Amino acid sequence: MNTRDLAYFVQLVDLGNFTQAAHHFGVTQPTITQAVKRLEDEFGTTLIHRDQSHAALTVTPAGRQLYRHAQTIGRELTLAQTEIDHLQxxxxxxxxxxxxxxxxxxxxxxxxxxxxxxxxxxxxxxxxxxxxxxxxxxxxxxxxxxxxxxxxxxxxxxxxxxSAPFTIIVPVGHPLAQQSALSLAELADQPFVVLAEGFVHDQALRWFTAADSIRPNIVYRSGDVGTVKQMIAQGVGIGFLTAMAVAPADGLVTIPIRQPDQPRFxxxxxxxxxxxxxxxxxxxxxxxxxx
CATH class of the missing domain: 3.40.190.10 (Periplasmic binding protein-like II)
Structure with missing residues (x-):
C-alpha cells in the first residue's frame, strides 16, 4: 500500500472535492481518482460515492473508518520523521x-x-x-x-x-503575615494577584476554592511569576504560589493552606x-x- 494514497484520501475527505484535493498536492485530478481506486481495490469495498463530474462526493461508512485510521498513520509517519531527524x-x-x-x-x-x-x-x-x-x-x-x-x-x-506545597503569599508586615495557616474561606474578601489561566497554579487554585466553595476576588493575572510577586510586595493583593517560587530576598511571607488532602506542585x-x-x-x- 502506498502511504501517499492515504494522504490523498484524507485530504479528499477533508475538502470534499477532487479538484481541490489535487490542487492541494499540486497533482492532476486523475491522480487523486487513481489513488482512491487503488485503496478501494486494496480493501475490497467502496470508499467514496461520486457523481460523473466529481463535483460532489459522499464518504461511505468504510471510507469514514479508513479516514480515521489514515489520519493516525499520517500523524505517526510525521512524528517518526521528526524523531529520526532529531536522532541524527x-x-x-x-x-x-x-x-x-x-x-x-x-x-x-x-x-x-x-x-x-x-x-x-x-x-x-x-x-x-x-x-x-x-x-x-x-x-x-x-x-x-x-x-x-x-x-x-x-x-x-x-x-x-x-514537590512543594501551594501557599498563600503576603508581604512582610501584612495583617495576615503572622498567621500560622489559613483556609481559602477566610480569604473570600481579599484581593488576589495570581498567575494567568492555563498555568498549573490556576488549576490548583480552582481546586482549593472549590473545596471551600468560594469565588476568589482576582484583581490581576500575569503570565510572569516575577510580576506577580512584585505586585504582591507592593500591596496590590495577596497571592497563591508554590512555596518553591518564593525566596527570602522577595520580602514575602508564605502561609500554609489549611485543607486536608490538598494537591502539591x-x-x-x-x-x-x-x-x-x-x-x-x-x-x-x-x-x-x-x-
Whole structure:
C-alpha cells in the first residue's frame, strides 16, 4: 500500500472535492481518482460515492473508518520523521516552564554541565500545558513539567522529581503575615494577584476554592511569576504560589493552606514512552532523574 494514497484520501475527505484535493498536492485530478481506486481495490469495498463530474462526493461508512485510521498513520509517519531527524542531529529538544527553569533547574544544571550535556540542549520555554502538547506531537523530546499532583498521561513516561506545597503569599508586615495557616474561606474578601489561566497554579487554585466553595476576588493575572510577586510586595493583593517560587530576598511571607488532602506542585521529567533514546538523550534523562 502506498502511504501517499492515504494522504490523498484524507485530504479528499477533508475538502470534499477532487479538484481541490489535487490542487492541494499540486497533482492532476486523475491522480487523486487513481489513488482512491487503488485503496478501494486494496480493501475490497467502496470508499467514496461520486457523481460523473466529481463535483460532489459522499464518504461511505468504510471510507469514514479508513479516514480515521489514515489520519493516525499520517500523524505517526510525521512524528517518526521528526524523531529520526532529531536522532541524527544529536540535539535534545528540552521543554522548561519558567517557574521550574528559575527555581528548580539551577539546582541540577551543574551536573548537566559537568556531564557535557548542556551544549546539546535546544530549550523551549512555555507553560506546562503547552509543553505537554509539544511532547505529544514530537516537537520536543523531553521536558520538566509542573502539575497539580501526580501527572498521569497515556503514552508518556513520567518520573516525579520534586514537590512543594501551594501557599498563600503576603508581604512582610501584612495583617495576615503572622498567621500560622489559613483556609481559602477566610480569604473570600481579599484581593488576589495570581498567575494567568492555563498555568498549573490556576488549576490548583480552582481546586482549593472549590473545596471551600468560594469565588476568589482576582484583581490581576500575569503570565510572569516575577510580576506577580512584585505586585504582591507592593500591596496590590495577596497571592497563591508554590512555596518553591518564593525566596527570602522577595520580602514575602508564605502561609500554609489549611485543607486536608490538598494537591502539591509536582515537578516531573516527562517523555514519550515510545521514543527511541539516543545515547545523548539517555544520558540527559539519567542526569535529570538521578537522586
Amino acid at each position: 542531529e544529536e540535539k535534545i529538544r528540552f521543554g522548561l516552564p519558567p517557574i521550574i527553569g528559575t527555581y528548580y533547574f539551577p539546582k541540577i544544571a551543574g551536573r548537566l554541565v559537568a556531564a557535557g550535556l548542556t551544549e546539546h540542549l535546544v530549550t523551549q520555554s512555555g507553560g506546562s500545558d503547552t509543553l505537554l502538547a509539544m511532547l505529544k506531537n514530537g516537537s520536543i523530546d523531553i521536558a520538566l513539567l509542573g502539575s497539580s499532583g501526580p501527572l498521569t498521561v497515556p503514552g508518556l513516561t513520567v518520573t516525579p522529581l520534586a 509536582t515537578i516531573s521529567a516527562v517523555r514519550r514512552t515510545d521514543l527511541v533514546l539516543s545515547p545523548t538523550l539517555r544520558a540527559f534523562q539519567d542526569e535529570l532523574t538521578r537522586d
